[in-house]
Amino acid sequence: MNTDKQLQGKKVAILLTDGFEQVEMTEPRKALQDAGAITHLIAPKGGDVKGWDETEWGDSFPVDLPLSGADPAQYDALLLPGGVMNPDKLRTESKAVQFVRHFFEAKKPVAAICHAPIMLIEADVVKGRKLTSYPSIQTDLKNAGANWVDEEVVTDQGLVTSRKPDDIPAFNRKMIEEIREGKHERQHA
Template sequence: MEMKLKGKRVAILATDGFEQVELTDPRKALDEQGAETHIISPEKGTIKAWDMTNWGDSFEVDKSIDEVSADEYDALLLPGGVLNPDQLRTNQKAVQFVREFFQSGKPVAAICHGPQLLIEADVVRGRKLTSYPSVRTDLQNAGAEWVDAEVVTDHGLVTSRKPDDIPAFNRKMVEEFREGVHVQQHA
């Protein structure tokens, strides 16, 4: 089997309350394609997932946000969950980390509530994307064109609405991450 992402390093930015399947399934798809993935979080140690209706598993943080730079990674994955992006968007280092991927044209994939962090990083204006329906108005108010589709791609930015969309999300994420830098990806 061809390893489409061999040699690529992918940052997964998350904190407590991320939707478990929105991290585990995309990470598995990336790992299966040969990517090296790191869970990045504001704090070292472990972070706790939300699993649909209750707390889920704990996951080891590979590196804290203080230890990394976007320069060290080829792409960024932003899992959703209601609590996760809400906490991350108040952390200026996390917001700057996201913004740096856009400034350097690197691909980014965000699912469900994950695009809330994109709003805070001020990178959605003039972009087409999707999200969990409750984030629609926030995205539109931030200047994005919101589309109700299982996956939307806009110059290296991949977005999906919910866990049911993960198969389509994973396919497009792998494709965009494989392509690498997108000239029209911008902050």
């Protein structure tokens, strides 16, 4: 997709656990790497994480770093893949919630697709923010104070969100743009 290495030297954390929607990790990760970024899969446990491929279990991927050993300060941006199980499991991990919150407090770009904005609710960072998600969690986001819209990609001061796998091309373009821009002074927790 993007081969001009505009993210050369940038490090992107990809926070996930078993049950993440596989294509929502693999396609954005490939776009980031093609643009020159270094990506690390970070999960609550070491070893492998297993993706979900639409209606059944997908492939396994090696975790680069367990969450207990991951320092969010070492990363320039955060990618949160969706899937129904993934954010539902992650939001019960206080260290995962704090990891997400760090990126907002440090004004760093965050990209979340599909069901991943559940993590943003848990991190208490959606109030007053314009974003999108898989339609089934729009009420949760609105109840948390978000301005939810039904668009393929929404950008709000360093926060990039999309609804579903069909939106990945637009999601990837905006994610790369926001990461290239760096910190966003109006990004907030």
